[in-house]
Amino acid sequence: MSRTARSGAVELVYETFGSPEDPTLLLVNGLGSQMIAWAPGMVDAFVTEGFHVIRFDNRDVGLSTWLDEFDIDVVGTLKRVEAGESVDVPYDLSDMAADAVAVLDAAGIDRAHILGVSMGGMIVQTMAIEYPERVATLTSVMSRTGEADYGVSTPEASRGLMSPAPAERSAVIQHTVDTGRLWASPDWYDEDRARARAAAAYDRAHHPIGVGRQMLAVRASPDRTEGLRELDVPTLVIHGASDTLIPPDGGERTAELIPGAELLLIEGMGHDYPPEVWPSWATAVRALRDRAD
Numbered sequence: 001m002s003r004t005a006r007s008g009a010v011e012l013v014y015e016t017f018g019s020p021e022d023p024t025l026l027l028v029n030g031l032g033s034q035m036i037a038w039a040p041g042m043v044d045a046f047v048t049e050g051f052h053v054i055r056f057d058n059r060d061v062g063l064s065t066w067l068d069e070f071d072i073d074v075v076g077t078l079k080r081v082e083a084g085e086s087v088d089v090p091y092d093l094s095d096m097a098a099d100a101v102a103v104l105d106a107a108g109i110d111r112a113h114i115l116g117v118s119m120g121g122m123i124v125q126t127m128a129i130e131y132p133e134r135v136a137t138l139t140s141v142m143s144r145t146g147e148a149d150y151g152v153s154t155p156e157a158s159r160g161l162m163s164p165a166p167a168e169r170s171a172v173i174q175h176t177v178d179t180g181r182l183w184a185s186p187d188w189y190d191e192d193r194a195r196a197r198a199a200a201a202y203d204r205a206h207h208p209i210g211v212g213r214q215m216l217a218v219r220a221s222p223d224r225t226e227g228l229r230e231l232d233v234p235t236l237v238i239h240g241a242s243d244t245l246i247p248p249d250g251g252e253r254t255a256e257l258i259p260g261a262e263l264l265l266i267e268g269m270g271h272d273y274p275p276e277v278w279p280s281w282a283t284a285v286r287a288l289r290d291r292a293d
Helices: 040-048 074-082 093-109 119-130 155-162 167-182 191-205 208-220 227-229 248-257 273-290
Strands: 003-007 010-017 025-028 052-058 112-117 133-142 235-240 262-266
Touching: 003 093, 010 040, 010 093, 010 167, 010 208, 025 040, 025 074, 025 119, 040 052, 040 273, 052 093, 074 208, 093 119, 093 208, 112 119, 112 273, 119 133, 119 208, 133 273, 167 191, 227 248, 235 248, 235 273, 248 262, 262 273
Parallel strands: 025 052, 025 112, 112 133, 133 235, 235 262
Antiparallel strands: 003 010, 010 052
């Protein structure tokens, strides 16, 4: 059953799985990704390892609040950010980290294990820096530090990410399938599965302008170098050796900066999380929890 948390004026829809008596694992999504991207089988893998799991829709995506009152030129603002200009954006990664804390508050959780993928990795890194008392362990997956020289997309992946999506349902789904293939795990990409997930996401809450504002939040936020260097939290960094959207050096740099961080580089994994990697993720996060305990 879906529940609602409030972060200022933003409402965040979330769901819980497993026993609330178990340690909580908060899952944080990537750019434009709804909480249904955490497939039932993947959630079950974490529950089987003894976690109480929470997944939620970030602001501007899914069934959480859409901030459409902000009429902003996303492409033009991105260009200004890349040119080094100071810009005003509707929200940044600190606001999205505060959202994640608000979900924990609504669920009655004082301290949680947190795991984020891609943009979600940036959010949980920010959360660990700004709310260390709420974080039991940190797992950053297929993410980066925000430094310009690390985790830079390949030209092909970058063009795919920035390519304008069509409007009509079947074209949007095909576009999602085609661009996703550019950074997916090469040996594990399943087009039928990708098509089904794209259709489910479209039908639940198609909101492309929100994805643009999330991208602005990432690009306009400062890098986390100094904050990561000062972290004192058990940390696991997971990255795919075949990732082209955020290449492995993004994860390697993250693990290098965080004191005592463990790096798990998975051969064959790209910028996605197919069923083939679920067991290794769940086992590694459980082992991190056990070491922290």
